[in-house]
Amino acid sequence: MNEIIQDKFIPQQLLYFVAGRRCCQEFPCTFRSTEHDIFQQYARSLGLLTQRMFSNGEMIKVFKRTCRHYLEEPKIMTFSPATAINILTMLGRTTNLGKDELRLSSDFIPQRACVAEIMVPHLPFPTIKPPTQRIKDDTQRNLLKQFPGYSFMDTVMQMLYKQRVVVFSADLSWDKSVYMPLLIFEDCEAKKTNAKIICIEKENVLALHNSKRLAHYFAEDLGETVGIQLPHSSNISSETHIICSTAQYVLRSLTKQKCLNISHFIVNDVDLHDPYIDVLLSELRIALTQHQNLRVVLLCQMADARKFTEFFEEGTEFIPKEGAPKTAPSISYLGDIHSRISVAGIHKGQDIYKETPEVYRTKTPRNEQMDKCLEAYEEFGSDLSIRPFLYAVNYDLVPVNYRHSTTGKTAVIIAAQHNNPSHLRVLLYMGADPYVADEQLQNAITVAASMEKNECIDILNSFSLRGNAIKSAKPEFVDYDLIIDLFYLLRTKPEYPSGNILVILPTYYHIVKLNYMLLSHYMCGKLQEFSIFLLHENMGVEYIDELVNARQDTDKVVLATDIVESLPLQVSFKYVIDTACKQYFVYNCSNYCAEHRYEWVAKDCLLRRESLLDGAASDTQCFRLLSKTTFNMLTESSPAQLQRIQLDKICLTVKALSPHKIISEYLGQTISPPPVINVHHAVQLLKKIEALNEVEELTWLGCRLLDIPVPCQLGRMLIYGILLQCIDPVLTIVTSLSTADPLSIPFTEDIDSLWDRFTIYIQNLIKNERGRLADNQFSDHFIFLRLFQDWQNSQKSKMPILYFTNEYDFILNGLMEQLSFIRSNIVSSLRAANLIHFRGTMTMKNLNVLSGNWHVVKAALTGGMYPNICVLDVNKSCLKSAYSERMHLHPNTVLRDFLEPFSSSALNFRSPWVVCTKQRNYILYATMVLPMAVAMFAGPSRIRNSQISPSQNDNVNIYIDEWLWMVMPKTVAELVIKTRQCFYDGYHEFLKHCSDQDKWNADSLLMVNQGLINETLAKVFENEDLAVGFSKTPNIHYHPIVKLPTTYLLTVNRHFSWNQEIEDSKDILVKRPLSSYFDVHSHFIERQFFVLHTKETCEDFYKSSSTPFIESVLGKFARPIESPNRHIFVILYKKNEDEMLSISRAKTINGVFTLKEYFRNVIPVYEIIEACRSISVSMPNFDGRLICSLIDKRVGNLIMDLFAFRHHWIHKR
């Protein structure tokens, strides 16, 4: 037998491996350890590399020569004597020194958690009973009658009696999610049957909004007949019959109580295939077998709902014929939109910056390098010589339209010169614009024509036929300029009657950016007045309320993500601008990581969005920002998310729901079974971080991660943050990783057309800013921390800032608003999961003892980011990781400069270890960490004896996991292992017992030990960091109480909305005939500008100037000429520094002449004078002796534009 294995089996396996596609493979414990040597011998004889591994027992990993995973040699780890003393003292004090051999007690191994013991947050559902009879009043009856399906209702109820599952499919305007619960409730009331109706929505805000509307029907407060149960808000009483919740939350409560006590489940939006809703459907299918009387109503908006009844193997579909006759909107695609805009002849403002010279072009090394690339290409014109340029475009974010600093030539022009059709094709495919002219005013087309080579001319001709929509050809770039153009079309041209406009954008970031662009155009008075409202997933319910309660007569502009598809609003839209793209979070199994990906949505999604238009109105229009050909290629229905997302959280949920089933089996039976490989990877990851144990049972860590609303790895980072007592910075980092990064380096397509000539300059400045914030700490995560802190400090001293400086500022405020929203959400969940206590040793205060210490935070990151750890291979000068073959540093990270080859960035590395956030093969955010941190916190919580093996010179090898491999002196190893043991003792203790608050009261020993360890670690890491050459960290302050304005965007939009101003000037309205005021059809706003001299700073001026002062210097001039169609603006001018400081609108409100500040910035007067010269306006004279003077309208407009369209990076001083 032995011989057969040795002679046949092992060589055969190895040959298979050699022939196969994989570059390395583990050969697990099927071979006895005695055979490992033989195995290694054979492998070597085949020219393969081998390595012994320790992960759940010894095994052999075999690598091909080309494999990039192979660590040729272990990384060395040592530390200074001072560190050793520190650790020794600590171990002495925690009484862990005496025991020489490693303790292998059972609670050192990740234990299986008892699922029943994980508590269900909040009350169990109240008992079921029939509703008490009540008398309906007329309004209620009328409300019910408004339901478009009122006439079918008997049929539906009949169906519900006959069938246990009913799928009800109708579009959003039917408002099914409100009416179905009501009708079922009314029916139960009439028949005196038990009613406990659970309404399930996709998102928390949807459930909140829905519950409010339901309660409104009963004319009650929330918490009586209608209740709500969400993770952080619950309002429910013994009379509650209708409960709104989300799928995720209901699944969490179902872990303990199966669907007892429930008469009806109403699940909304099943067609959107939210992953949790899909899991819930499986759970409901199981529940139906156990509870005879359960009824399930599925609401969706799709033509064919058979797949749901097929899934349940029972039930019927109910698809009503058209309720009310609908007029089809006219739909325009990209080409059509472009031609309409060019026909309409839109005149946007901002001419002023169009002529800004590109003086910034020549300055940086990056420009020089790119110039060299182009020169080389121009000289040789060969395939080889264009390669560096293409590389820079593809990997270093250089714009493909880069113009040479002196000649102004772009790569396309050079390609045309060389008459190289294949280069031309490649460049055009990459988005190059052939119309860009060089210094001799030649562009690619004229060059090609002068060369008289037909092939090139043909290529360029066919390009110009396809149109100029390069930006819009890819889903990941939203063409803001086009949307603004559309707004000019809709809000200034009389052929488009005014009405509400809905803009559907892919993410929150896009919403914020467009919000600023719209506001700045609108505040200049170039568009008819409107109020802006925002809808997205991470918002408080006040955003919806603001929209729903807005005055009827305002023209509303709603900027929304796809949440609007499932949010029935009582707002009729006349225009929909649909960007037709969506951000998906897709798991990529080939490189083991999830990535954000923009894709065009499917046709069914477009239809849903189209149906948001007011069906009754006649001339509704839908603008889809994709070309007709792209539209024709779209798939019919969107893929189910379950099949694409990273499944870590889902796996945990599923495991908690049915502990005795294999996860992949359970998920295989859902309505949209995910690919097995994804499930496998997710389970492997969970095992690796010990959220599941080796036999796929939930551990305590898994139980805790379930309740933290972030991906598992980030959740684990939070737990390390708690244990290392630096929760605040870790929270900031975790939240930043799950929101958009305000300082990510933009592609040229991300920059508005006004500024895209300056792409390189802007990118460099952002890179510098990142460098400044990182402050030589070699960490991108540190930037998040600094940025948040800087922002917080700027908030601290001010009221919510209601004036604008520039777009970046606005976006930063908007993103930070979301960040603090999500952040506080996570904190509440941590409290709810009992990971942070209200009293005892685990209070917020106690957990922030080390928050100011970046060294400890880095350690927490190391623990939390594991297994995303890379190591520098100096010889090959590359980064290696256990997962990806080739790791590149994204130009974003501070670990490398633009266009810097890795070998030279690697010289700066202080430590070979890097923990990172990956996106495909890119390292998007990285932090360099100490070898000691890796040795301490990476890998499984328990290091077995077999993972340690002696090496030469009194050194030992430690195999932390199957890939991480370190060598260290024996004494060091001993200390590390012991400290590790100490720490993980506390770790397991905490995870197991954290829900028992009494164990953690003030005199408990548990946290004292932990505190001691942390204190020592803080000292040790600080010493070691300095020893390897990290510079001293700038202080990161921890603010015990975070004072943040919560609803910045809401406040700003309200502040600048027309709606509000009407409210303010009610008195004037009464006197004035309404019609003339509201008649803004003819959009002629005349603007008058005053210059006001001041000696103070802007802030002081607005603080100190009282109403009488303004009245006396301004009111007497401005008041008589003010009218609804003539706006008065006041420009603040500081004479002694020759700068314009701010611009505000002056208005008589309630008889008082007031200033509302619009923009604040610093614009030197010479810039204004230059601008005047460029558009040949006579130069103004600002040095008049009067405090206040009227200036030329054209100059005023120009100054307004200068304020409104200022760019943060370009005009930074």
Add this chain to the structure above:
Amino acid sequence: MDFQTKYSKRHLNGTIYIATRRVLEEKLRSELESGAGELYLRFKAPFAAYDIEKIAQLAGELGEIYVIRFKVDFRNESRGYAFLQYIDASLQAKAMEVLKQRFRDISLDINILPSRNLRELVMITSAGTCLTPLKVYQQMLKLCSFNSVRVYEYRPNTYMHVFSYVNNEAATLAIRHIRTNILLFGSAAHVSWLRTNQTLDHDDFVTECCQQLDSQMKPESNAESCSCFTFSRPQVEEGQQFQGNATTCGIMQLNECKEEL
């Protein structure tokens, strides 16, 4: 307990209420609402053993409960205290004697005290910001309703606002709401409870110079002459949320006021 007809149970975030279903007459209800005869029950750790229904059951034997408010954490386990009110407020004294013993009989260690019913908050807004008391008042009206506010200028340009609420619960909600929106009141603003021993109840005076403000918060003569003012009771317009009583607002030195006490 009879949750069908006599009592109702409700869970709102961190509080479980068991309240009577009886409809009370206006006067009695408003008295009870402002905290008449409220008892404070303090439990001994570990709190998990304390069950609201058991406690309510026992307390109900003494007389009809108006409301019992049981504070819970995220696991719906007690946070160590509860509030109890009988419809008959005079039961307070008796309850303190009897109930403690009754609880002990079923081995629940509960300390019963008359509730302090803290319902006043102090907010200090500091100098340097352009926030006049009037602005604070108007801002506060938008935020949440309160009964009355008194303002003291205890250092130049530093104001102390004492907001009083109908009962402790309203004040608790308010303090949370204010804390999340504290930035609206300037950078240095902070808010805290006004302890009973520091109460400033006796000083609702009207100084000579104070000028009357109308419901629009406009002074009748020029506002610049003195910076103190009083409001008449604002007329509650239809649909407006404001439920304030007579709102007084005087400005004086705090140390003077302490002498008065």
